[in-house]
Amino acid sequence: MAERQQTTSSPSVVPIRSLAERHRERIGVHLRALDPQDRYLRFGYAASDEQVQRYVDQLDFERDEIFGIFNRKLELIAMAHLAFLHTREAGPGAEFGVSVSKPARGRGFGARLFERAVMHARNEGVELMFIHALSENTAMIKIARNAGATLERAGGETEAYLRLPPATLDTRMSELFEEQLAQTDYRLKVQARNFLDFLASVQEIRRGVGDARRKSGA
Secondary structure (H helix, E strand, O other), X not given: XXXXXXXXXXXXXXXXXXXOHHHHHHHHHHHHOOOHHHHHHHHOOOOOHHHHHHHHHOOOOOOOEEEEEEOOOOOEEEEEEEEEEEEOOOEEEEEEEEEEOHHHOOOOHHHHHHHHHHHHHHHOOOOEEEEEEEOOOHHHHHHHHHOOOEEEEEOOEXXXXXXXXXXXXXXXXXXXXXXXXXXXXXXXXXXXXXXXXXXXXXXXXXXXXXXXXXXXXX
Protein backbone atom coordinates (compact mmCIF):
# COMPACT_ATOMS: atom_id res chain seq x y z
CA MET A 1 0.00 0.00 0.00
CA ALA A 2 1.23 3.48 -0.81
CA GLU A 3 -0.34 5.37 2.08
CA ARG A 4 2.43 6.17 4.50
CA GLN A 5 0.89 8.90 6.60
CA GLN A 6 -1.18 8.02 9.61
CA THR A 7 -4.84 8.27 8.74
CA THR A 8 -7.62 9.79 10.72
CA SER A 9 -10.87 8.01 11.45
CA SER A 10 -12.70 6.84 8.33
CA PRO A 11 -15.29 9.23 6.92
CA SER A 12 -18.86 8.07 7.50
CA VAL A 13 -19.70 8.12 3.79
CA VAL A 14 -17.11 7.69 1.06
CA PRO A 15 -18.46 6.84 -2.40
CA ILE A 16 -16.50 3.78 -3.52
CA ARG A 17 -17.45 2.23 -6.83
CA SER A 18 -16.47 -0.90 -8.67
CA LEU A 19 -14.17 -0.23 -11.60
CA ALA A 20 -14.47 -1.82 -15.01
CA GLU A 21 -12.51 -2.18 -18.23
CA ARG A 22 -13.37 1.39 -19.25
CA HIS A 23 -11.47 2.66 -16.20
CA ARG A 24 -8.20 0.91 -17.08
CA GLU A 25 -6.59 4.08 -18.46
CA ARG A 26 -7.45 6.06 -15.32
CA ILE A 27 -6.01 3.31 -13.16
CA GLY A 28 -2.78 3.60 -15.11
CA VAL A 29 -2.71 7.38 -14.67
CA HIS A 30 -3.27 6.99 -10.92
CA LEU A 31 -0.54 4.39 -10.42
CA ARG A 32 2.04 6.07 -12.63
CA ALA A 33 1.53 9.29 -10.63
CA LEU A 34 2.79 7.55 -7.47
CA ASP A 35 6.30 8.64 -6.54
CA PRO A 36 9.11 6.03 -6.39
CA GLN A 37 8.72 5.37 -2.65
CA ASP A 38 4.95 4.92 -2.95
CA ARG A 39 5.40 2.54 -5.88
CA TYR A 40 7.90 0.61 -3.79
CA LEU A 41 5.39 0.26 -0.95
CA ARG A 42 2.50 -0.62 -3.27
CA PHE A 43 4.25 -3.23 -5.41
CA GLY A 44 7.01 -4.37 -3.08
CA TYR A 45 9.72 -3.25 -5.50
CA ALA A 46 10.81 -0.09 -7.32
CA ALA A 47 8.37 -0.46 -10.23
CA SER A 48 9.18 1.41 -13.43
CA ASP A 49 6.52 3.00 -15.64
CA GLU A 50 6.71 -0.05 -17.91
CA GLN A 51 6.20 -2.46 -15.00
CA VAL A 52 3.30 -0.42 -13.66
CA GLN A 53 1.68 -0.42 -17.10
CA ARG A 54 2.19 -4.17 -17.41
CA TYR A 55 0.34 -4.62 -14.11
CA VAL A 56 -2.49 -2.38 -15.37
CA ASP A 57 -2.70 -4.25 -18.67
CA GLN A 58 -3.00 -7.57 -16.86
CA LEU A 59 -5.85 -6.56 -14.56
CA ASP A 60 -8.70 -9.04 -14.96
CA PHE A 61 -11.98 -7.25 -14.32
CA GLU A 62 -13.97 -10.44 -14.83
CA ARG A 63 -12.10 -12.47 -12.22
CA ASP A 64 -11.07 -9.86 -9.65
CA GLU A 65 -12.70 -6.82 -8.12
CA ILE A 66 -11.19 -3.34 -8.35
CA PHE A 67 -12.59 -0.44 -6.35
CA GLY A 68 -11.96 3.26 -6.77
CA ILE A 69 -12.57 6.68 -5.24
CA PHE A 70 -12.90 9.69 -7.56
CA ASN A 71 -12.59 13.37 -6.75
CA ARG A 72 -14.73 16.15 -8.21
CA LYS A 73 -12.48 16.37 -11.26
CA LEU A 74 -13.17 12.67 -11.92
CA GLU A 75 -9.55 11.83 -11.11
CA LEU A 76 -8.98 8.44 -9.53
CA ILE A 77 -7.40 9.33 -6.18
CA ALA A 78 -7.50 5.91 -4.47
CA MET A 79 -7.97 2.34 -5.63
CA ALA A 80 -7.93 -1.18 -4.26
CA HIS A 81 -7.38 -4.51 -6.00
CA LEU A 82 -9.07 -7.58 -4.55
CA ALA A 83 -7.50 -10.58 -6.29
CA PHE A 84 -9.44 -13.80 -5.82
CA LEU A 85 -7.64 -17.10 -5.33
CA HIS A 86 -8.30 -20.57 -3.98
CA THR A 87 -5.93 -22.35 -1.62
CA ARG A 88 -6.15 -26.06 -0.93
CA GLU A 89 -5.37 -25.49 2.74
CA ALA A 90 -7.61 -22.50 3.51
CA GLY A 91 -10.32 -22.60 0.84
CA PRO A 92 -11.54 -19.54 -1.07
CA GLY A 93 -9.35 -16.51 -0.42
CA ALA A 94 -8.50 -13.08 -1.73
CA GLU A 95 -5.46 -10.80 -1.63
CA PHE A 96 -5.85 -7.08 -1.00
CA GLY A 97 -3.70 -4.25 -2.32
CA VAL A 98 -4.35 -0.50 -2.18
CA SER A 99 -2.88 2.84 -3.21
CA VAL A 100 -3.84 6.42 -2.31
CA SER A 101 -2.67 9.54 -4.13
CA LYS A 102 -0.54 11.84 -2.00
CA PRO A 103 -2.99 14.80 -2.01
CA ALA A 104 -5.73 12.47 -0.72
CA ARG A 105 -3.81 11.17 2.29
CA GLY A 106 -5.08 11.46 5.84
CA ARG A 107 -8.77 10.94 5.06
CA GLY A 108 -8.99 7.25 5.88
CA PHE A 109 -9.47 6.20 2.26
CA GLY A 110 -7.19 3.17 2.64
CA ALA A 111 -9.20 1.88 5.60
CA ARG A 112 -12.52 2.50 3.84
CA LEU A 113 -11.36 0.65 0.73
CA PHE A 114 -10.33 -2.25 2.94
CA GLU A 115 -13.75 -2.31 4.61
CA ARG A 116 -15.42 -2.25 1.20
CA ALA A 117 -13.23 -5.06 -0.05
CA VAL A 118 -13.92 -7.18 3.04
CA MET A 119 -17.67 -6.76 2.60
CA HIS A 120 -17.48 -7.78 -1.07
CA ALA A 121 -15.21 -10.72 -0.26
CA ARG A 122 -17.65 -12.01 2.35
CA ASN A 123 -20.53 -11.73 -0.12
CA GLU A 124 -18.48 -13.73 -2.64
CA GLY A 125 -17.88 -16.54 -0.15
CA VAL A 126 -14.25 -15.71 0.60
CA GLU A 127 -13.07 -17.25 3.84
CA LEU A 128 -9.61 -15.75 4.20
CA MET A 129 -8.24 -12.33 3.28
CA PHE A 130 -4.50 -12.01 2.63
CA ILE A 131 -2.36 -8.90 2.74
CA HIS A 132 1.27 -8.99 1.71
CA ALA A 133 3.17 -5.84 2.61
CA LEU A 134 6.65 -4.61 3.25
CA SER A 135 7.26 -4.39 6.99
CA GLU A 136 8.01 -0.68 6.61
CA ASN A 137 4.52 -0.11 5.19
CA THR A 138 3.14 0.83 8.60
CA ALA A 139 -0.13 2.26 7.25
CA MET A 140 -1.12 -1.02 5.60
CA ILE A 141 -0.05 -3.07 8.59
CA LYS A 142 -2.07 -0.81 10.89
CA ILE A 143 -5.19 -1.32 8.78
CA ALA A 144 -4.73 -5.09 8.93
CA ARG A 145 -4.06 -5.07 12.66
CA ASN A 146 -7.10 -2.88 13.39
CA ALA A 147 -9.23 -5.34 11.44
CA GLY A 148 -8.06 -8.18 13.70
CA ALA A 149 -5.76 -9.86 11.21
CA THR A 150 -3.02 -12.26 12.25
CA LEU A 151 0.39 -10.82 11.35
CA GLU A 152 3.50 -12.82 10.54
CA ARG A 153 6.72 -10.95 9.90
CA ALA A 154 9.60 -12.48 7.97
CA GLY A 155 12.49 -10.06 7.59
CA GLY A 156 11.43 -7.07 5.54
CA GLU A 157 8.01 -8.47 4.66
CA THR A 158 4.80 -9.01 6.62
CA GLU A 159 1.92 -11.34 5.86
CA ALA A 160 -1.52 -10.63 7.31
CA TYR A 161 -4.35 -13.16 7.44
CA LEU A 162 -7.93 -12.24 8.27
CA ARG A 163 -10.58 -14.93 8.69
CA LEU A 164 -13.89 -13.66 7.32
CA PRO A 165 -17.34 -14.57 8.66
CA PRO A 166 -20.03 -15.69 6.21
CA ALA A 167 -22.13 -13.16 4.34
CA THR A 168 -25.37 -11.95 5.88
CA LEU A 169 -28.42 -10.17 4.56
CA ASP A 170 -26.97 -6.97 6.01
CA THR A 171 -23.65 -7.30 4.13
CA ARG A 172 -25.45 -8.04 0.86
CA MET A 173 -27.86 -5.12 1.21
CA SER A 174 -25.07 -2.81 2.38
CA GLU A 175 -22.99 -3.60 -0.68
CA LEU A 176 -25.90 -2.94 -3.02
CA PHE A 177 -26.57 0.37 -1.29
CA GLU A 178 -22.91 1.46 -1.34
CA GLU A 179 -22.49 0.61 -5.02
CA GLN A 180 -25.67 2.47 -5.94
CA LEU A 181 -24.55 5.46 -3.87
CA ALA A 182 -21.14 5.48 -5.56
CA GLN A 183 -22.60 5.26 -9.06
CA THR A 184 -25.02 8.09 -8.32
CA ASP A 185 -22.17 10.18 -6.92
CA TYR A 186 -20.11 9.50 -10.04
CA ARG A 187 -22.96 10.50 -12.37
CA LEU A 188 -23.43 13.76 -10.46
CA LYS A 189 -19.71 14.49 -10.73
CA VAL A 190 -19.85 13.83 -14.48
CA GLN A 191 -22.81 16.20 -14.85
CA ALA A 192 -21.08 18.89 -12.77
CA ARG A 193 -17.89 18.50 -14.81
CA ASN A 194 -19.79 18.76 -18.10
CA PHE A 195 -21.59 21.88 -16.86
CA LEU A 196 -18.33 23.54 -15.82
CA ASP A 197 -16.80 22.68 -19.21
CA PHE A 198 -19.86 24.23 -20.89
CA LEU A 199 -19.51 27.42 -18.84
CA ALA A 200 -15.83 27.60 -19.71
CA SER A 201 -16.62 27.31 -23.43
CA VAL A 202 -19.29 30.04 -23.16
CA GLN A 203 -16.85 32.34 -21.38
CA GLU A 204 -14.23 31.66 -24.05
CA ILE A 205 -16.73 32.59 -26.77
CA ARG A 206 -17.66 35.78 -24.92
CA ARG A 207 -14.02 36.74 -24.58
CA GLY A 208 -13.52 36.14 -28.28
CA VAL A 209 -16.55 38.29 -29.17
CA GLY A 210 -15.37 41.03 -26.81
CA ASP A 211 -11.88 41.03 -28.33
CA ALA A 212 -13.36 41.20 -31.83
CA ARG A 213 -15.55 44.18 -30.90
CA ARG A 214 -12.65 46.06 -29.34
CA LYS A 215 -10.51 45.49 -32.40
CA SER A 216 -13.27 46.60 -34.79
CA GLY A 217 -13.87 49.75 -32.78
CA ALA A 218 -10.19 50.68 -32.66
